[in-house]
Amino acid sequence: MTLDLPVILLFIVGAFVYSLIPSQWRGWLILIISVIGVYVFQPFLPIRFSDFILPTLTLTLVLAGWWFSRPKTDSVTWDDKAALAVIGALIIGLALMRLVDEAWRITPSRPPDPLMVVAALLVAGVLIVGGRRLLPVGALILLIVAIFVLWRTNPLAAAISGAWRGATGQDVTLASMRDLNWLGFSYIAFRLIHTLRDRQSGILPALGLREYASYVLFFPAFVAGPIDRAERFITDYRALPHMRGLDPQRFSDGLARIAMGLLKKFVIADSLALTVSLNPTIADQITSLPGLALFLYGYALRLFFDFSGYSDIAIGIGILFGIRLPENFNRPYLKTNLTAFWQSWHATLSAWARAYVFSPLSRAMIKRKWHPVLNVLIAQLATMIVIGLWHGIELHFIVWGVWHGFGLFVHKQWSDRTRSWYRSLAAKPAHKRAWTAVSWFITFHYVVLGWVWFVLPFSQGVRLLIGGGS
Amino acid sequence: MTWGKLIRIAVKTLILFTLCNLVYALANPLDTLGRVSVYNTLVPGRLRLPYSENAPIAHNLSLSTIPAMFAAHELSRPKAADEFRVIIVGDSMAWGWLVEADQTFAAQLEALGYSSAGGRRVVVYNLGYPGLAVAKDLLMLYEGLRYQPDAILWLVTAQSLPATQQVELPIVQSNRRLVAEATAQIASVTTDDLTSSIDLNDPRFIQSASLVDMSIVGQRREIADWLRLQLHGLAWAATDIDQALPEEITLRQSDFEADYSWFGHTQEETLDDLAFDVLQAGIRWTADIPFLIVNEPIYISSGQNSDIRYNSFYPRWAYDQYRELLSAVLQGQNYLDLWDLIPPDEFTDTPVHLTPEGTRLLAERIGAELESMGVVRR
Numbered sequence: 040m041t042l043d044l045p046v047i048l049l050f051i052v053g054a055f056v057y058s059l060i061p062s063q064w065r066g067w068l069i070l071i072i073s074v075i076g077v078y079v080f081q082p083f084l085p086i087r088f089s090d091f092i093l094p095t096l097t098l099t100l101v102l103a104g105w106w107f108s109r110p111k112t113d114s115v116t117w118d119d120k121a122a123l124a125v126i127g128a129l130i131i132g133l134a135l136m137r138l139v140d141e142a143w144r145i146t147p148s149r150p151p152d153p154l155m156v157v158a159a160l161l162v163a164g165v166l167i168v169g170g171r172r173l174l175p176v177g178a179l180i181l182l183i184v185a186i187f188v189l190w191r192t193n194p195l196a197a198a199i200s201g202a203w204r205g206a207t208g209q210d211v212t213l214a215s216m217r218d219l220n221w222l223g224f225s226y227i228a229f230r231l232i233h234t235l236r237d238r239q240s241g242i243l244p245a246l247g248l249r250e251y252a253s254y255v256l257f258f259p260a261f262v263a264g265p266i267d268r269a270e271r272f273i274t275d276y277r278a279l280p281h282m283r284g285l286d287p288q289r290f291s292d293g294l295a296r297i298a299m300g301l302l303k304k305f306v307i308a309d310s311l312a313l314t315v316s317l318n319p320t321i322a323d324q325i326t327s328l329p330g331l332a333l334f335l336y337g338y339a340l341r342l343f344f345d346f347s348g349y350s351d352i353a354i355g356i357g358i359l360f361g362i363r364l365p366e367n368f369n370r371p372y373l374k375t376n377l378t379a380f381w382q383s384w385h386a387t388l389s390a391w392a393r394a395y396v397f398s399p400l401s402r403a404m405i406k407r408k409w410h411p412v413l414n415v416l417i418a419q420l421a422t423m424i425v426i427g428l429w430h431g432i433e434l435h436f437i438v439w440g441v442w443h444g445f446g447l448f449v450h451k452q453w454s455d456r457t458r459s460w461y462r463s464l465a466a467k468p469a470h471k472r473a474w475t476a477v478s479w480f481i482t483f484h485y486v487v488l489g490w491v492w493f494v495l496p497f498s499q500g501v502r503l504l505i506g507g508g509s
Numbered sequence: 510m511t512w513g514k515l516i517r518i519a520v521k522t523l524i525l526f527t528l529c530n531l532v533y534a535l536a537n538p539l540d541t542l543g544r545v546s547v548y549n550t551l552v553p554g555r556l557r558l559p560y561s562e563n564a565p566i567a568h569n570l571s572l573s574t575i576p577a578m579f580a581a582h583e584l585s586r587p588k589a590a591d592e593f594r595v596i597i598v599g600d601s602m603a604w605g606w607l608v609e610a611d612q613t614f615a616a617q618l619e620a621l622g623y624s625s626a627g628g629r630r631v632v633v634y635n636l637g638y639p640g641l642a643v644a645k646d647l648l649m650l651y652e653g654l655r656y657q658p659d660a661i662l663w664l665v666t667a668q669s670l671p672a673t674q675q676v677e678l679p680i681v682q683s684n685r686r687l688v689a690e691a692t693a694q695i696a697s698v699t700t701d702d703l704t705s706s707i708d709l710n711d712p713r714f715i716q717s718a719s720l721v722d723m724s725i726v727g728q729r730r731e732i733a734d735w736l737r738l739q740l741h742g743l744a745w746a747a748t749d750i751d752q753a754l755p756e757e758i759t760l761r762q763s764d765f766e767a768d769y770s771w772f773g774h775t776q777e778e779t780l781d782d783l784a785f786d787v788l789q790a791g792i793r794w795t796a797d798i799p800f801l802i803v804n805e806p807i808y809i810s811s812g813q814n815s816d817i818r819y820n821s822f823y824p825r826w827a828y829d830q831y832r833e834l835l836s837a838v839l840q841g842q843n844y845l846d847l848w849d850l851i852p853p854d855e856f857t858d859t860p861v862h863l864t865p866e867g868t869r870l871l872a873e874r875i876g877a878e879l880e881s882m883g884v885v886r887r
Contacts, residue, residue: 288510291518310733313565314740320566321748330747 042080042262044305047297047352050259054293054359058284065279069360070122070249073256074098074129075145080262081222083147086200087207090147093221095130095156097256099163100183102126104231105251106167107179108238113245122249131157180235183228190219192432223261225429229391230255234269236395244270250277257364259356263349265367266387275362282361289358296355303348311341322495322503331503338494339487343372346385372486375478376454377446380486388426397422415451420444430493435500439492446485530724537723539731543577546585547739552746554583556610557635558649559738559751567753568744572734573683575652581738584634584656593625593885595633596653598646599664602805602861603637605868607758610751612865613637614664617872623885625659631885634658641668643787644675644707648684650791651691660799660884662875663791666807666861667831668822670783671772676711685714699793706784758857762821763812771827780830785838792842799884802839803875804832804846806863808856820860845878847871 057068077094084090102123134153136144150156170178189195193216201214234251237243246254246269254272283289315337325331347368357364371384381389397418404414420441427440454461464471491500548554558578561569572578579585588594597603597615605613615635623631634656636649646663653661668674676682692703721727745751769776792800807828808820818824828848836846855867863871879885 285512287512287515291510291515310737310740314568314737315744316565318565321744324566324748324750326748333743333747 042259042349042352044301047301047356050356051294051297051359054290054356055285057360058286062280062282062284065282065361066249066253066276067125069257069276069279069362070125070253071129073253073258073261074126075133076258076261077223077256078133078146080258081147082220084218084220085213086203086209086218088148088151089203089218091134091150091156093219093224095159097221097224097227098126098130098252099160099167100186100231101227101252101255102163102248103167103170103179104234104255105246105248106171107176108234108243108251109246110238111171116247119248122247122252126248126252127160130160176235176239180232183231183235187224187228188432190221190224191428223256226261226264226266227255229266229388229429230269232395233266233391237269244273246273257357257362259353259360259362260364263346263353264385264387265350265353265364266391267364271365272362279361289361293355293358296351296358298355300348300351300353300355303344303351305348308341308345308348311337311344316341317490317494319495319499322499325503335487335490338490339372342490343368372483373479374482375475376482377443377450377485378454380482381443381447384486388429392422392426396425412452416444416448419447419451423447433496435492435495435497438497438500439489442489442492446489530726531720533725534720534723534727539574539728539735540576542732543574543735544580544585546577546580547742548581549583549586552742554586555581555742555745555751556583556616557604557613557751558582558638559741560604560639561752563753564737564741567751568741568748569751570734570737570741571680572731572738573680574731574735575648575680575684575687577735577738579652579656581742582634582636584636584653588657589630591629593627593629593631593660594656594658595631595660595662595879595885596636596650596656596658597633597662597664598649598653599637599662599805600641600646600666600669600861601637601639601859602666602863603635603664604639605635605637605752606639606859606862607752607754607857608863608865608868609754610749612868614863614868614872614875617865617869618876621872621876623876623879623887625885626883629659637664638680640678640680641666642675642678642681643669643784644688645678645681647691647707647787647791648681648687650795651687651694654795658798660879661795661801663788663800663802664805665788665802665835666805666822667783667828668861670785670831672706672782672784673772675707675784675787676713682713682715685709685716688714695790695794699790701786701790701793703786703790706787761808761856761859761862763810763815765810765812765814765818765821767814767817769817769824769826771824774827776824776826780827780834783831783834785835789838792839799843799882801843801845801875801878801882801884804835804844804848805861806847806849806851806867806871808851808853808860809849810853822860843882845875847874850874 053072057065060068077097078091081090081094084093131153133146134150134156136146137150137153141149189199196216196219197214200216200218201211204211204214204218234243234246234255250273251269253276254267254269257267257272260267315333317334317338321334325334350367354364354366365387367385367387369383369386371380374380374383400421401414401418404417409417421444423442423444424437424440426443427436427438430436430439461474464474488504491504495503555569559569559581560571561567562571564570584594584596595618597618603614605616610616613635615633615637619631619633625631634653636653638645638649643665646665646669650661650663681688688707689709692707692709695701695703716722719727725732774780788802792802807823809815810818810820816825819828822828832846832848836844851863851867851870855864855870856862857864876885880887
């Protein structure tokens with residue numbers, strides 16, 4: 040199951056019910072829906088029990104993230120214990136679906152033996168508590184990064200799939216990366232790393248388990264973001280008991296946003312995806328430059344409408360439930376430079392990368408007194424390569440990262456050197472308009488050409504761009 | 510924002526939405542909308558009717574709005590003064606299953622470079638459409654007649670003729686109104702009654718009688734298909750691809766079970782339920798246009814039980830009887846029986862689909878027949 044039309048409708052109806060329940064239970068209900076959502080959204084996987092184990096691993100990592108990101112001196116409150124009990128009960132309750140008929144099951148397939156699940160949770164609890172005593176916060180960050188690398192690197196993921204298949208007595212020859220379609224992990228990894236790094240920096244606010252788990256797993260943003268920040272999320276979350284129940288403004292805002300998202304995602308993006316959107320099969324069919332342009336523009340528009348439509352839906356559902364998720368897109372294809380593009384395209388990811396890759400790296404290089412130009416080049420490249428690798432550990436994503444890192448570097452050098460000239464354009468509106476048009480044209484087409492590296496394997500992308508489609 | 514205002518907005522939205530749907534349902538603009546097309550204006554017309562089982566990589570799709578299908582076809586461009594239009598109706602063989610658009614029967618016939626008896630340039634239009642039913646062919650012929658054809662070729666095979674199959678295809682089921690129009694027009698021109706072969710009360714027809722069925726909501730699939738057909742037009746123009754050809758073709762079956770049955774008939778039965786009346790009606794209906802009916806070539810196997818069956822479609826007894834009946838029914842008409850024209854190696858995945866070379870042989874033979882009829886000349 041994914042965030043499709045019936046599920047969106049269910050959430051809309053659910054939002055009305057949610058508005059009518061006693062206000063102090065709203066936060067709890069968000070936690071409960073979010074935990075169940077981790078299992079319900081998970082697609083069916085061919086390896087036995089893996090589509091139950093991976094969501095459970097998600098929840099285990101969330102518990103570990105909370106335990107590692109809270110100050111050791113803080114005591115565990117009754118609210119934390121209750122949240123732990125609710126999460127544990129939900130996991131066991133979902134495991135008990137093993138005993139019910141398939142028609143009533145909300146998990147993607149038959150769960151494993153509930154007793155095994157309980158035993159695994161106890162072992163995980165011991166490891167988390169023991170690990171926190173012995174290991175620094177950074178160890179958990181390294182573990183999350185290591186899991187990410189194993190999961191997103193094709194041969195490694197295939198090897199894990201093969202070993203897992205072997206352990207369950209399934210056909211090892213069918214092992215593939217697709218066996219480990221672990222829904223939501225990309226996004227929760229970013230949220231977990233954010234909280235852990237902010238704990239290391241001492242800027243993370245104190246969060247109870249209920250708040251922490253609700254933040255990391257918040258169901259509208261679980262599948263495809265936006266990537267909120269904990270301190271921002273928690274402001275809305277803590278205000279939920281004071282939120283007006285059936286607030287017409289909230290419903291109006293939320294429903295309008297969902298409607299916009301539905302139009303973008305299900306009408307425009309899906310039509311483009313089925314017709315004029317570049318993909319590896321079509322890339323081999325293109326025989327002319329206009330053909331290449333058509334499919335590239337088609338892909339660029341499809342990607343925007345798909346992703347921003349999805350963000351609109353997530354933001355809209357969030358509004359209905361009283362949480363205003365951050366904006367992710369702000370007319371990115373109309374921007375007149377690459378820096379502005381990245382501040383408005385998947386902005387929450389860009390902001391995350393700026394906070395946890397670019398800034399620390401820049402600071403480290405400044406400390407070592409590296410040449411400022413070299414600092415910027417390395418920091419931009421590293422940041423964009425990380426964003427590229429987040430989509431998958433493959434050469435073409437690295438190239439895509441380098442493409443944008445280099446583009447951002449060039450723009451920075453250009454704007455540093457032309458700032459006074461650009462200011463002088465204010466007195467010449469016609470010149471300024473012309474320059475704005477040229478800037479937009481260059482920026483847009485740089486981004487659009489960059490999608491070649493994003494969507495195609497590297498060698499195919501080279502062939503297509505060098506051949507110009509012929 | 511108050512609940513009152515929100516409810517007023519919701520009510521107004523609902524009223525507007527209902528009104529739009531109502532006006533749409535009453536205007537029933539799908540056929541008119543279908544004739545609006547980027548084809549033959551922004552992009553070239555398609556060489557064959559839209560059809561695909563893999564739309565995203567074939568840059569083509571199957572839809573049920575026949576006017577939209579024809580608007581996307583090169584046939585809908587204005588007829589040139591020096592043009593002699595030949596239209597071809599038939600099944601997937603005529604459409605060109607597993608062959609490129611420029612290697613279909615129509616394309617290869619046109620490539621022979623004929624001119625009409627009056628010296629006009631012969632342009633051949635492929636109105637073949639996958640699916641075996643002459644009722645479907647009749648629909649395409651009905652729509653095709655709007656485009657001033659000068660000659661008509663109808664490629665048939667026995668599999669298209671059982672009366673039970675006439676309303677089996679989705680394209681026929683979705684177009685009851687057009688079928689009714691076509692049969693009524695035939696009845697008015699020829700007094701032929703086709704109800705024994707095409708029963709308009711057949712429950713397999715999709716009845717779109719209610720307002721909801723005719724509304725935007727009810728026809729959202731058709732509207733989306735029309736829109737996507739236009740977008741696919743851009744992709745088709747950019748790639749010249751309109752069919753996803755597999756890298757390897759699984760060849761038609763050569764060995765068979767000792768099975769004598771054919772559409773519920775067993776050996777020695779008389780085939781009394783074939784829709785020959787549809788063929789005859791088509792000929793009489795277009796009496797002033799040169800018309801040639803061709804019995805398509807079939808694959809003749811020499812494998813196991815080939816003494817019982819010609820191929821996976823036909824037991825020998827049924828096919829032989831069909832040929833006898835067809836030639837009797839069409840006696841005195843322009844009829845060409847090419848059942849054994851093509852060597853077995855020139856068939857692809859079914860007993861009727863041809864390779865480009867097989868298609869060329871067929872085109873040459875039919876071209877020669879049109880020459881002998883005096884319709885075309887070199």
